[in-house]
Every structure is written in structure tokens, then in C-alpha cells.
Amino acid sequence: MSGTGDGVRLAAAFMTAALFGAAIAWPQSGEKFAQKAEAFAARADGAPMESRTCAIGESVLSGPFAPLEDVLSVSPLGGVTAPGEALPAPYIRINTRSGEQAFERRATKALAPAKADIVAIERRTLRDAYGRATGPSWTVYFRACDNISFYYDRLDRIDDALLEKAGGLVAFSEFGTPDHMGVETRIRVSPGDLIGQSDGFDVGLHDPDATPAALARPERYRTDSFARAEVFDAPPSLLAAITTDVTRARCAIDYLPKKDQTEWSALLGDSWGVRRAKGDNACRTALVDTPGAAQGAWFTDAAHNAAASKVSAIALSPDSINPNRLIFALHGRLPSLTQSMITLPKTPGANEAAGAAEDFLSFSKGEGRINTPFADVADMQVHCYEKLRANFIGPLVNGVVLLQRQQGENGLDLLKIEARNDVSACIDLEEPWTFTGNETTFYR
Template identity: 65%
Template sequence: MRHSGYATRLAAVFFTAALLVSAIIWPKAGSRFAEGAADLASKTDGAPMATRVCAIGEPALSGAFAPLDDVLSVSPLGGVTAPGESLPAPYIRVNTRSGDQTFKRRQTNALAPAKADIVAIERHVERDEYGRAQGLSWTVHMRSCENISFYYDGIDEIDPSLLDRAGGLRAFSEIGSPDHMALKTQLRVRTGDIIGAANGFDVGLHDLAASPAPLARPERYRSNTFARAEVFGASQELIAAISLDTTKAKCALDYLPAGLRDVWAAKLGDAWGIKRAKGENACRTALVDTPGAAQGAWFTDAAHNASTTKVSAIALSPDAIDPERLIFALHGRLPSLTPDMVATARNTSEDNVVQDFLSFEKGEGRINTPFAQVNDYKMHCYQRLRVNFIGPLINGVILLQRQSGPDESAAGLLKVEARGDVVSCIDLKEPWAFTGDETTFYR
């Protein structure tokens, strides 16, 4: 490997010298020389970053994710995502300031936060509920050293020069359908280089040297790259490049230099810059799955591996901004929570199921119990639940019961039912019990 790298660099020296001689003999070729040298440098700048040892005692990132003047806030996504997204999303979102028009955000440049290799690029066609194309988004995966990988998601426009260096769209492979295409590549970028443009985007970072998060079912958050490559007909190398080990997700802000980290951490808050993130760990990007408790992500399919975008699940966790508020994030079927329990709730045209997230104040005892404390067969009741944070109250309560597995290694299951026959937990007849309309969820 070392001899091969030396030979490559030696070839680059001779090639550059030849270009220089050509530029002297043919002065008009100067611009072509510069373009050729730059392109060659991007491909021969030493070994891939993924093979380089991370510097000890130095931050893994060295620059900003975007021009700070364009950034309104940084939202810690925590373990709760918007309805319909994959679970969980333990990352951060960069929210830009207002644009020229009301309710429009300004577009900003997404910048490389370190010297890194772009190891993969994904292209997504966004469609509405009727299947009509609404636009494109891009995901760019980068690697700065052997232990640090990070990515930008939700980029509206990728930088044309990067796409050109990658070989253009003709070099991409379909991942399941033409709506999702991807390309494995190795493009060197420097701190501050433009990756693309967006009116807000997500930043995810994985520290491969870190201990995995303590999860009840960690295997749900790791992809079987070989199996997926066979299913989608893409190369195993490409699938591996875009697959994430969510158990090692970390807050990207913690990997910035101290001064820059403080500036960005001061922007942690909600999407509209109104509320500041509270608590000791304001970034809160650790996964919320709590072994032996109800807190975390639960799936209606016991075999679900959390790798698809069509997730039928719920997430139970503290709010990413204010941990004193708790969240029911409903990503799929909870038939007992019907639209008539809340007048303005969204519902599907197919089966009339509410899909949204509900928030409420943390309580104690059996009522509004923090999810991390629900760890037995007792029935727990949740009341005064609100749609989102400022929506109407639910006309009803939610009953919840966690049932342990047959031994300590089993994750158990969770049963949930919305009851519209009462509006307060104390109005329920004792002993609290399901009516047969409950939904069973699995880790």
C-alpha cells in the first residue's frame, strides 16, 4: 500500500511537470493546466482520509457548517423526528434565518467543516402524497479520518463542480428506484469548501471509536449491508458507504474547536429561534432507547430493522428542547387515536389514522410518568396531551403498559391505547385496563 501511494505521488509529480512545460510552450493552455492540476491534486492528495489516524488532542472538525450570519438556530433532533422519517434521528438541524419572502428561509452554503473525503453522494426525488415530484435533495457523506464520519442531509442543490468531479448523474446507481440514486466516490474537500446550498439541512456525525449507545435492541440500528445490496441491486461497497451505525452517533458540535463550538452551541434551540435548548446536555444527540424501560423507539413490526423511510412506529422521549416536556411521536398506526379526538389533527385518507406528535408536561406516579420510569407491568395513563406544542388538546387519554420479556436479555413489548371516553385519568374506572383496541409495539 505504501509503495503504491508513493508511485501515485511520483506519477503526479511527472504529470504536473509535463503540464507546466506545456503551459510554457503553449501559453493559452494556462487555464487548462490549472484545471488539470487542481483535478489531479484532488485525486492524489495522499492516502484516503479514512485510512488516516485521527489526531490526538485535536478537534476532528475545524470549520463551520455554514456561514454563521445565515444561521438562526441549531435544533437538537434527539430521538424524536418528524412524522414519516426514519427512527431515530440523533443529529442536529441547521435552521437558516428568514428569506426575502414571508415564511421563507434564506438559502445558505453548506460548507465542509474539515479537510475530508466525500465518500458517497445520494440523490433523492421528493414526492407529495399523490406521487408528484416536488424537488430534489442530496445527502453528502464525508470522512475526515479513520474514526470520524459525518454527513449533510437535506441539501437542496449540490455544488455543480462536485457533481462534475464525481462523474455526473450518469455515474450514479439506483438504490431501489430512480427516486433514490447514489454514488461511491472519493473527492477531497478542504475546510470551508462549498458542498451545496440549502435553506436548512441536517448534520450527522459518527465517532467509530466511541462505545455504542446502550440500546435495548442495538441491532435494529445497524444495517446488513450485504443483504441490502442484494435486495437493491447495488454494490456492497456503495451500500456500506451510505449505511450508518446510529449507535455511534454523536453531537457534531462537540467535535468543533472550543471557540467555534461555544458560538454554535449558543444557537441550540427550536427551529424558529424562539426557545433555547435547556438542560446539561443541550445538544442531546444520544439515542433515547432505554433498556428495561418504555423510553425509546417501538415498532409495530417485531422484525423491523429501522432502515427504511416508511416507518410504522412510535417514539417516546423527552422533548429535544425542553426535557421537562415529554413526547409521543406517532410515526405510524395507532388506530385508537382517531381524528374525532382532535378537530384539527391530520389523518390519512386510507384508514383515518392520526399521524403527528403529542406533547405534555412530565408528571409522577401513574399519571404522565416519565417514559424512562415505565419499566414494569403497571398501567400508566397520560392526560392533557397537546397536538405538537401549540395545537389543541386531545379529547381523551392514552393508556400505556410495558411488558418485560421472558428474561433480562429480551426487550419486551409495549401496549398503547387512546381512550376517548374520558378526558382525565382520574375519570377512568379502577383498575385501569385496555378495552381490546390497544396496539402492540416491539423494540
């Protein structure tokens, strides 16, 4: 047995004894001391996994994320179409099958996919539009070795035994509010161990040895958006445990054994299992913020640091399911795209046109100046987009969208976008194509 392991266990024994001794001296605090003693003992069980080096070619993950029979589909990396989440998603989403009622998902077990240490746990209180609590959401951070970390996000429940080993909620530090809390820990788990339950959850993985994504503004992606601005008393070590380098996000499926990769890759598709992911790299890459091009995330404020929980941004990207289809993830931040340009079937009590404008538009990629792939928009030319559809199956937009990428002051990139309803096709625009003064400017 290693000297390191013996030393850690000896330290744990002394600390545990000290804590229980304090509990005897101050009986009114006995329960709290006991919880912290047990949590410390759990954290100190052997040398940390981050001291182990993952071998080249090793399958870091060796078990399923959830029971396969519960999984309907797996959303690939890079989805940008969820309202309020314009930044490309650096995780895969485990989508469960239908529940007992229509549009209900069945709850499934979130299982540990590897021998790893749980290094931190976050808890958020979800609230509705009226501020009423609707339930907790948990994030669990794992470390499998010195160069591989991963996390489960949006768990509806966490296993009671896990929470007890973490010291209970009394051990959590608040991130400025009781609605957002976290705790640093080291709890050893093995493949198949129960982590929690959810009707779907996210799996993110980061590999610091991997080549970082080439990004126009990489500093926007190097820290977790929840690790700054909201934190008051949380210790720096806890912040370090929950901070991720999104530029090194990788598809977690690629770290499974080969036979398991095949099973899980076959599930890659949209959230309801209607469309299957196409292309050789079906899991895609998480980030599409292409330097020198229009493809990627753009912000409504030139000083925006991307650290807010709700990102004020748009995203221009290929669809994560079908790369031949392109996405304008606009989220209602294009005033020139009016409700009158999107005609939807009438639904009592719903503002469908506004909803479509706030979500995303899709279209098939073209060539030249019409429906140009965003990765190819790299000059001062004005490009035109036509036959845009609200979402994937909604109505066509009654008009076109003009787009121009250019360099602004201090070398910062600018992107101008305007929806035009005076023509229905790009060819009907009078040359040279120009904006009318109703365009919106976005910034890198």
C-alpha cells in the same frame, strides 16, 4: 514526500493514461472516458484521510457548516416529531433564516467544516403525492480521519465542480431506480470549500471510538436504512461508504474548536428559533431506546427490521428541546385516538384533527403512575397520561392515554397503548386501571 503518496499518484497517472488511450481507440466513448479519468485523478490525490489517526482531544472540525449569519437555529439530536421519521434523529439540523416570503427559508452555502475526503455522494429525486419530480436531494459523505466520519444530508444543490470531479451523473450507480443513485469517490476538500446549497440541511457525525448507545435492539440501528432492500447493482464498497453505525452518532458541534462550540451551541433550539434548548447537554443524545423501559421506538410489526425508508413505528421520548416535556410521536398509528378527542379551530379544506393525531402529543412529566417519564416505565403496571396537548401549542386531548409495558413471547417486549375518552383525568379512572380491548400492541 511519502512513498505511499508517490505510489498512489503514479497509479493515478497510469490509470489516467490508460483511460485516455482507450478514448483514442474508441472515440465515441471519449467524453465518458475523460469524465472517469478526471474523477479517478481527483480520487487518487494523495493518501486517503482515513489513513490518518485523529489525535485525542483534537478539534476534528475546524470551520463552520454554513455562514453563521444565515443560520436561525440548530435542531438538537434526537428529534422524533417529524411525521414518517419516528426513529430518533442521529443528526443536527441547520435551520436557515427567513427568506423573502413568509414561511420561506433563505438558501445558504453548505461549507466543508474540515480537511476531509468526500468518500461518497447520494442523489435522490423527490416527488410529490402525484409522483411528479420536485427536485433532487443530495447527501455527501466525508471522512476526516480513521475514526471520524460525517455527512451532509438534504442538500438542494451540489456544487457543479464537485459533481464534475465525481465523474458526473454518468458515474453514479442506481439503487434499484433512477430516483436513488450514488457514487463512491475520494475528493479532498478543505475548511470553507463549497459543498452545495440548501434552505436547511442535516449534519450527522459518527465516532467509532465513542461508547455505543445502550439500546434495547441495537441491530435496528447499525445500518443505514437506505443501504438495504433497494440495492441491486451498486458495488459493496459504495454501500460500505454510505453505511453508518447510528449507535455511535454524536453531536457534530462537540467536535468544533471550543470558541466555535459556544457560538453554535447558542443556536440550539427548535426549527423556527422560538424555543431554545434547555439543560446542560443541550445537544442531547441521538438515541433514547432505553433497555428495559418504555422509552424509545416501538414497531407495529414484531418482525420489523427498521430498514424501510418510511419507518412504521412510534416513538416515546423526552422533547429534544425541553427534556421536562415528553413526546408521544404516534403518527396516526393509534386507532383509539379519534378525531373527536382533539378539537381544533376550523380551517377550510383541512382535516386538522386527523393531522394532530398523525403528528405528536406532548405533556409535562409527572411522577408515580400518572405522566410517568417513559424511562421509568419498566414493569407490568398500567400507567396513565393526562393533559396531553396536540403538538406543543395545540388543544388538549379530551381524554387520557393508558400505557403498559410487558414481556411477550420469546422474551420480546410489548407495549400496549389505548386512548380513552370516557374520562378527562387519570384520577377519574376506576381502579384497577385496565384496557377495554381497544388497545394497540407495539413491539421492540
